[in-house]
Amino acid sequence: MSTPVIEISGVKKIYRMGETEVFALRGVDLTVNAGELLAVMGSSGSGKSTLMNILGCLDIPTAGSYVLDGTRVDGMSRNDLADLRNRKLGFVFQGFNLLPRTSAVENVELPLLYDRTGRFTDTRALAVAALERVGLGARLDHQPSELSGGQQQRVAIARALVTQPTLLLADEPTGNLDSKTSIEVMALFQALNAQGITVIIVTHEPDIAQYAHRVIDVRDGRIMRDHAVAAPRSAADDLQALDAGADVPAPDATREAA
Numbered sequence: 297m298s299t300p301v302i303e304i305s306g307v308k309k310i311y312r313m314g315e316t317e318v319f320a321l322r323g324v325d326l327t328v329n330a331g332e333l334l335a336v337m338g339s340s341g342s343g344k345s346t347l348m349n350i351l352g353c354l355d356i357p358t359a360g361s362y363v364l365d366g367t368r369v370d371g372m373s374r375n376d377l378a379d380l381r382n383r384k385l386g387f388v389f390q391g392f393n394l395l396p397r398t399s400a401v402e403n404v405e406l407p408l409l410y411d412r413t414g415r416f417t418d419t420r421a422l423a424v425a426a427l428e429r430v431g432l433g434a435r436l437d438h439q440p441s442e443l444s445g446g447q448q449q450r451v452a453i454a455r456a457l458v459t460q461p462t463l464l465l466a467d468e469p470t471g472n473l474d475s476k477t478s479i480e481v482m483a484l485f486q487a488l489n490a491q492g493i494t495v496i497i498v499t500h501e502p503d504i505a506q507y508a509h510r511v512i513d514v515r516d517g518r519i520m521r522d523h524a525v526a527a528p529r530s531a532a533d534d535l536q537a538l539d540a541g542a543d544v545p546a547p548d549a550t551r552e553a554a
């Protein structure tokens with residue numbers, strides 16, 4: 297039986313800007329089960345980030361209900377929200393958001409040092425293990441400026457993983473990466489998902505969404521389409537084919553031709 301990690305119902309978000317109201321979400325219902333790899337697609341301004349910020353307990357909906365991993369979120373205090381976020385969620389952003397002049401291992405260790413539950417004792421060892429998990433065990437002491445974009449995003453993914461979240465939320469995680477590096481990052485998300493982590497990725501790129509198992513299309517603050525992908529592409533296979541120089545219909549080929 298599948299267990300819902302996310303259950304939202306009738307979620308609306310209205311931003312008030314002086315006299316005007318912006319209807320960012322106009323009533324969204326969504327259930328995401330444990331183990332899903334979901335892509336949220338939609339053009340710029342459609343409400344993807346607003347939805348993500350609500351799912352991530354970074355923002356509060358104007359109306360509607362939200363249950364995260366069995367916990368009722370709407371109506372919670374800011375402090376309780378922050379605790380829930382720290383216990384359940386890992387975030388990955390388009391711009392990596394790493395601290396400059398700070399080593400990879402220190403960046404990954406940071407959420408453990410800020411954790412108030414006292415769950416984590418050997419923080420350094422946990423940070424090292426998370427970096428090894430994303431293939432950066434040999435780059436522990438590198439600062440962001442000494443790493444490629446793809447490596448920086450993998451450090452950010454390790455930082456999201458280190459607290460052992462139930463759910464990874466990634467908002468345009470490949471938006472700043474070239475096409476091959478984007479596939480590498482998607483291969484990592486697919487591998488983590490195969491290990492049992494539920495992953496939600498926002499993207500406006502169809503090439504990226506085809507690595508998900510389910511795609512929802514958001515338009516004007518509503519879910520317009522919600523469909524399972526029968527046979528998602530394997531990012532690892534696509535990488536192998538690219539490395540072998542094979543003439544495959546690789547996602548990056550179509551993008552660069554566009």
Ligand code: ADP
Pocket residue numbers: 311312313318319320338339340341342343344345346347
């Ligand atoms: P997307 O991530 O799909 O590009 P967003 O969720 O960022 O879309 O934005 C949805 C709509 O809400 C847009 O019209 C945007 O201008 C508006 N919006 C987003 N954040 C704010 C905010 N903090 N204040 C006012 N309007 C906002």
Ligand code: MG
Pocket residue numbers: 344345346
């Ligand atoms: Mg956005």
